[in-house]
Amino acid sequence: MIYAHILFGLENTLYDADLQLSMARMNAVKAMIAEGLPLNHESLYMMLEQIVKEYGVHFPKHFDILVERLGVKYSPRIIAAGVLAYRETSNVYLKPYPDVQSTLLALRDRGIKLYLITSGPPVKQWQKILSLNLGHIFHDVFIEERSDIMGGPSKDFLKNVLDQLSVNRNSILAVSGLENEINVFKESSIPTVLVMRGASKYSAEKAKHAATYVVESLDKILKIV
Template identity: 25%
Template structure:
C-alpha cells in the first residue's frame, strides 16, 4: 500500500509541552505563595507534582487540590491566582518546534492527509493547535476525550485510523513515547517514527525502526516510504 497520510501525536511531538508546563506551574506556585498560600514554594511544587502524578496532567483540578491539601479549605482567590498565572505563562511561551511548520508544509506539498491524535480534553487540545498556529494543516483531529479511551489502547488507534479514512499501512505515525505512541501504532499496522524530544526522550527503546532528533527528519523518511511503496 502507498503511504497516504501522517498521524501526529501533539504534546512533545509538535511542540515542547514539558518545558512550557513546568515553567508555567513553577510561576503559578510562586504567585500563589505571594498571594497568601501558607507554605514554601518548594513544598507547594512538591505537593503539586504529587497531585499531577496521581491524577494525570489532564486533570482540571490541580490547583483546587493543591490549596485543599495545604490549607484544608477552599480558597477561590488562591485557586484562580494559580489557574490564571499558569495559563498566561504557558500560552505566552507556547511555540511549535522550530521545524514543525516547515515539516507540515512539506508533507502537505506531497499531497498527504495529516491528522493529530492526542490524549486530553478536546477543547484544550484544539486550543493548543490554534494557539500554535498549525490547526489548518490538519484534516483530522482526534482526542481521547472524544473517543472515551486514550493511549496506549489499540482501540483508540483503530478509531483514529477510521477517522483518517485510510488503511493502517497507508499511515505513518509520529510520536515521542515508546510505550504510548510507537508500540501501539505498530501493533495496529502503521509505520512509526519516534521523535527524541520531551521528558521521555531518553527512555529505553528497542522497538522503534525510525528515530529522529528533529521533526523535519521525518520528511525524508516519509518520502522514502512513499517512493518504496510506489508501483
C-alpha cells in the same frame, strides 16, 4: 513515495508539552507563595505534581486541593493567583517547535495526507491545536474524548481511525514524541518515528528500539518519507 499518510501525535510531538506543564506549575506555585502560601517552591511543586497524578491532569481544582492539603484556610485570592500564573505561562509555552510548520507544509507539498490524532477533552484539545495555529494544516483531526490522561489514543480508538482512513497500513507512518503513543501505534503494526526531544527525552530512550525510526527533530522525517 513510501508513506502517503502520516499520523501525528500532539503533545511533545508538535510542541513541548512537558516543558509547558512544568513551567506553568512552577510559576503557579511561585505566584501562590507570593500571595501567602508557606513552604518553598520546590516542595510545593512536588506536592502539586502528586495531586495531578492523583486527580488526573484535567481535574479543574488542583490548586484548591494543594491549599487544603497544606492546612491553609481556603483563600480564593491565593487560588486565583495560581490560576492566573498557570494560564499565562501555559500560553507562553504553547508554541510549536520551530520546524513544525515548515515540515508539515513540505510534506503537504509532496501530496502526503497529514492527520492529527490525540486524546483529551475535545474542546481543550482544539484550543491547543488552534493556539498552535495548526487548525488548517491537517487534512483531518481525530480526538478521542477522554478525561483521565494526556496524550495518546487508545488501541480501540486508533483502530477506529484506521478503519475510517481505509488505506493500506504499510502506507501509513506514525510520528510521536511520546513513548506510550509509539507503543500504541506499534501494537497496530504501523511503522513509527520517535521524535527524541522535549523533557521526556530520557524516558523515551527506553522506547528507542520499539520505534522504526528515531529522529532528533521533526524535519528529519522529510528524509524518511
